[in-house]
Amino acid sequence: MIRKFNVFxxxxxxxxxxxxxxxxxxxxxxxxxxxxxQAHIAEQEGQLSLLKADWAVLNQPAYIEPxxxxxxxxxxxEQVQQKQFGAFADLPMRPAKPDTAAMxxxxxxxxxxxxxxxxxxxxxGIE
Amino acid sequence: MAVVGDEFxxxxxxxxxxxxxxxxxxxxxxxxxxxxxxxxxxVGGRLIQLGFVETDQRIEGQTRDAITATxxxxxxxxxxxxxxxxxxxxxxxxxxxIVDVEEAVQKLRTVLPEIEETWLRNRLSGEQGFVxxxxxxxxxxxxxxxxxxxxxxxxxxxxxxxxxAMNEASHILGSTNVDNQGIAGIERHMDSESVALLQELGxxxxxxxxxxxxSVDMRVQHVLHDQLLDAMTRYQAIAAAGVMMDIYTGEIIxxxxxxxxxxNEPATALVKDTFNRITAGIFEPGSIFKTVTIAGALxxxxxxxxxxxxxxxxxRFGRFTISDFHGKNRILSLPEVYxxxxxxxxxxxxxxxxxxxxxxxxxxxxxxxxxxxxLPEMRLPSxxxxxxxxxxxxxxxxxxxxxxxxHMIAAYVAFVNGGNxxxxxxxxxxxxxxxxxxxxxxxxxxxxxxxxxxxxxxxxPGGSGSQMNKLALGYRVGxxxxxxxxxxxxxxxxxxxxxxxxxxxxxxxxxxAMVILVDEPKxxxxxxxxxxxxxxxxxxxxxxxxxxxMLGVAPDxxxxxxxxxxxxxxx
Numbered sequence: 138m139i140r141k142f143n144v145f146x147x148x149x150x151x152x153x154x155x156x157x158x159x160x161x162x163x164x165x166x167x168x169x170x171x172x173x174x175q176a177h178i179a180e181q182e183g184q185l186s187l188l189k190a191d192w193a194v195l196n197q198p199a200y201i202e203p204x205x206x207x208x209x210x211x212x213x214x215e216q217v218q219q220k221q222f223g224a225f226a227d228l229p230m231r232p233a234k235p236d237t238a239a240m241x242x243x244x245x246x247x248x249x250x251x252x253x254x255x256x257x258x259x260x261x262g263i264e
Numbered sequence: 265m266a267v268v269g270d271e272f273x274x275x276x277x278x279x280x281x282x283x284x285x286x287x288x289x290x291x292x293x294x295x296x297x298x299x300x301x302x303x304x305x306x307v308g309g310r311l312i313q314l315g316f317v318e319t320d321q322r323i324e325g326q327t328r329d330a331i332t333a334t335x336x337x338x339x340x341x342x343x344x345x346x347x348x349x350x351x352x353x354x355x356x357x358x359x360x361x362i363v364d365v366e367e368a369v370q371k372l373r374t375v376l377p378e379i380e381e382t383w384l385r386n387r388l389s390g391e392q393g394f395v396x397x398x399x400x401x402x403x404x405x406x407x408x409x410x411x412x413x414x415x416x417x418x419x420x421x422x423x424x425x426x427x428x429a430m431n432e433a434s435h436i437l438g439s440t441n442v443d444n445q446g447i448a449g450i451e452r453h454m455d456s457e458s459v460a461l462l463q464e465l466g467x468x469x470x471x472x473x474x475x476x477x478x479s480v481d482m483r484v485q486h487v488l489h490d491q492l493l494d495a496m497t498r499y500q501a502i503a504a505a506g507v508m509m510d511i512y513t514g515e516i517i518x519x520x521x522x523x524x525x526x527x528n529e530p531a532t533a534l535v536k537d538t539f540n541r542i543t544a545g546i547f548e549p550g551s552i553f554k555t556v557t558i559a560g561a562l563x564x565x566x567x568x569x570x571x572x573x574x575x576x577x578x579x580r581f582g583r584f585t586i587s588d589f590h591g592k593n594r595i596l597s598l599p600e601v602y603x604x605x606x607x608x609x610x611x612x613x614x615x616x617x618x619x620x621x622x623x624x625x626x627x628x629x630x631x632x633x634x635x636x637x638x639l640p641e642m643r644l645p646s647x648x649x650x651x652x653x654x655x656x657x658x659x660x661x662x663x664x665x666x667x668x669x670x671h672m673i674a675a676y677v678a679f680v681n682g683g684n685x686x687x688x689x690x691x692x693x694x695x696x697x698x699x700x701x702x703x704x705x706x707x708x709x710x711x712x713x714x715x716x717x718x719x720x721x722x723x724x725p726g727g728s729g730s731q732m733n734k735l736a737l738g739y740r741v742g743x744x745x746x747x748x749x750x751x752x753x754x755x756x757x758x759x760x761x762x763x764x765x766x767x768x769x770x771x772x773x774x775x776x777a778m779v780i781l782v783d784e785p786k787x788x789x790x791x792x793x794x795x796x797x798x799x800x801x802x803x804x805x806x807x808x809x810x811x812x813x814m815l816g817v818a819p820d821x822x823x824x825x826x827x828x829x830x831x832x833x834x835x
Contacts, residue, residue, distance in 0.1 A: 183351030183421055193345035193428035198486035216810070219738040219819035 334423050335444060335454070336473035338437065340482040341515075341692055347437055347451070347527075350426045353406040353419040354399040360391045361416030368414045372397070375408045388416075399442055400424045425451070427527040429482065432489045435540040436480055436519050436639075436690060439527040448533060450478065450690055453638045477692045479515030484508060487810045488518040491803050492780075496522055499785035499799045505541040506807070507669060508778040511677045511768065513698040514686035517776065517815075521545075541781060544641040546666040550748030551605045551728075551796075552766040552779075553662025553672075555714065558602060558610070559679050560625035561617040563710040570833050571598050575608040581654035586611065589747075599834075602717045603727045605745065607661045614660035619651045622660065628705050629675045629685065631667055636687040645671055662746060663756075672766055673779040678705050679714040680768040680777060716829045718742030719771045723826060728797045732765065735805025738819030739812045740826070743767025743778075743804065745796035750784070760784050765800035769808055770817050772825040780804045 194200055205214070246253060338347035355376075362368050365388050373379060376398060387395055399422065406419050425440040427433075438449015446452035454476060492504040505521035521541040525532040532538070539545065561567045575596045578587035588606050601609030614622050626632055632647040645667040648655055658664040670688065678685045683706030686698050706714075719742035722729035728745040746764035749756040763785055768777040785799040792798045812819070 179351075179421070186348070186350045189345070190348050190350045190426045190428060193348055196344055197429050197432070198483050199429055199432050199489075202486065202490070217813060219809070219821075222738075222813070222819050224818065 334473060335425060335440070335446075335451070337475045338450070339475045339477050340480050340485075341478065341517075342481065342483075343477075344482045346429055346433055346478065346480070346482065347425060347427050349423045351421045352400045352424045353403060354422045355397040355401060355406075355409060355417070355419055357388055357395050357397050358393055358416045358418075359388050359395060360393060362388055363415055365389050368417065371412045371414055372409070372417070375405060375412065425527075429485075430528065431524050431526050432520070433480060433482070433485055434524045434527050434533075435521050435542070435641075436478070436485075436516075437527050438639075439525075439530040439533060441530065447530065448641065449527075449639060450476075452640050453690075456640075478690050479510070479513075479517065479692050480519070480690065481517050481814070483814050484811045485518040485520065487814075488807055489520045489522075491807045491810075492520055492522050494806075495782055495785075495799060495803045498788055499782060501782045501785045501799070503537065503541055503781075503783035504803070505545070505669060505781040505783075506778065506803070507542045507673050508776055508807075508811075509673050509677055509688055511681040511774055511777050512686070512695050513693050514677070514688050514701070515693055516688055516690050518811075519690075540639065540641045541783075542669045542779075543635075543637060543639050544643045544668070546643050546645055546668050547762050547764075547781070548664070548666055548748040549662040549672055550746035550762070550764060551662055552744045552746030552764045553665075554602065554605065554610045554660070555679060555718070555744050555766065556626070556629060556631070556675055557614050557617075557622065557660040558598070558717065559706060559710060559714055560622060560629075561613045562713055563683075563706045564617055564621060564625075566617040566621070567598060567613050568833075569598055569713050569716075569831055572596065573598065573601055573606075573609040573612040575601070575606045575612075577608075579608055579611050579657065581657060584654060586657060599717060599720055602744070603721050603724060605728055610660045611657045614656060619653065619656035622656055623651055626659075629678065631671050631675060635668070635670050635674055637670065638690045643668060662748060669764070669779045669781050672764070673777055676766045676768060676777045676779065679711060680718070680771070680774045681711065682708045683711045712829075713831055715742065715768070715771050715774065716831055718744060718768060719826060719829050721745075728795075729765070729767070729801055731797045732767070732801040732805035732808075735802060736769070736808040736812070738821050739808050739817060740770035740772050740820065741767055741804070741808050742769070742771045743801075745801055747794075747796045759794075761794060763794075763796035763800040765796055765804045767804050767808075769812065770820075771829060772820075775817065776815065778804060778807070780807070 209215075243253065334349050335347075337345055337349070340346050357368075359365075365385060368388055369381060369385050372384060373381060379398065384397070387397060397417070401419075409417065410419070423444055425444060427437055427439075434449075436450055438451045439447055440451050441447050446455040488506050488508065492506055495501060495504045503522060507519045508517040509515065510517055519542055521539075523535070523538050525535065525538045527533070558567075562569065572595050575588060575591075576593050578585040586607055588604070588608055590604060592600070592604055592606065596604065596606055596609050598609075598613070600606070601613065617625070626647060632645055634642055634644055645665070647665045647667070648659075651659060655664055674685065674688055677688075683704060684702040685705045686703075687701055718729075719740065721727040721744060722733040722742045724730075729741075729743050732743065733741060744766050746766070748762045748764070749758055750760040750762060751757070752760055761784065763782045765780045766777070767779075768774045780800045780803050782796075782799045782803065785794055787794050788798065
């Protein structure tokens, strides 16, 4: 009885030993994987920091202005002048009521076969 | 035991039961001893094995955190990066692992020829475990060195500060040393505040820190820097500087001083004359100081806006006679004293106030103490403790005392914002925060009069700001010129001058104040002069013409706005 029990204990301890070692090796494997990932992340963070720095340089007014100046003539752009600014308040008000006489004249003209828009287009040489 | 054993003994027994049992026990003991010896020798062997293992003493394993210590990114008020951390490779060596020092030296010098040979040889000889060879290299050089395949030479990644705007905001940002510690500018201030502590506690290690937001607007900063560079060549000046401030929050919108340096190469900051003229330069302010004198006298009620002052003759102090630069030689009204920048008139204004009151007013405006400001590069102003009669007279038009342009802008801000002194700052601040730090120095009605005086100097014929106004038409700018003669060989020289233009815009509802300095300018062409209106004034005009739309100030040509500035007594 005792002998059987001892055999059982020995087998059990061997099994547990195998189990513990398997666990140990799998953890070591995971740790290696983790440190590899960490190294990878660090490397990518390094690359990311360089890309971010590049992006910051490309966004600097000091970087953009020379480009604008270089293409100034080609794009026909000039520095904005004060007189080019306007405000909504400066727009003329909408006429109080529609100009009915002009509208009537327009519709009559169209009825008579004269299209003022066509006349403009012909004048401009379009069509 | 023996007694029990006897009954089960075999029929033929060569040995006695006691002997047989004894033998068995001895055999068991031997097995046990063997097992123990094997066990202990295993442990001992392992110990010896461990004794031979070399521990990892390379920097990789130990101090990686300390050298990748990071700093928070610095952003401008719109979120554009002004300083970021980048990871760069640094070359180090383990001299005790180097087999052939001579070979290593020759090979390394093929890639890094700028390293001195004997220095490198000494560096790589010996038994040390770790020495730096070159820090903060480029990935391309790393690749080349790795290809050489020298044993005992390796790279490690370090954090390095990078300033994408290069020179543009150099005096604001300052720089950091190779160990990522701030040594100048706002970087140094950040360290004294919090970053150094974080690094020490190990919290600033490779993880993202909250960005620091500055009050600076990089667009405005760029325009200011660009125009100052232009001024340096246009007027062949030895230096130029400028600062713009939000008058209600006290935020510095832009601050530049030329010559400057590239913070990416901290050594360039050591070149002579690259100091920050806005905070660390003190100058005789010249006529822009008349604004201070007049503001003090108006606020105390010593003079009124419609008073007249006799500027027909120079004022004598013993041997000296002080007269006007562009003398009108007639009786001038107060606005005319300001507009024609009359020294005589200003002395009379100061005398009406009294020299003790005048001196006390300078203290109230913070002109004789350090400006509370973040940058460590600051110089104390030089203002006499007590004024003599002649000392007070010259001080009233800005001679015989020296202050920094930062002092002047802080004073001008108070003149136009309703009379509150607000300490300038480089960090983002909202109005509520700023209001808590307001000190009332002028009555609001004095501030209204100062706006009027500054504006007429720009729009009325003969005003010294008319050059400026021509360029910045519609943006309702007003300001005061200041041409301060420099002392050369003990006397004031009329050819070497420091020119200032202190301004504010849009004056109908002011938002920003600016001080521009141009040092020792020459005439741009034979038709122009060297007084401040020709250089500092036009620089101001050009800067405002470009930045006003960025700052949301739309041009308005309506004369009504200027008319509204005129005080009721003069209408």
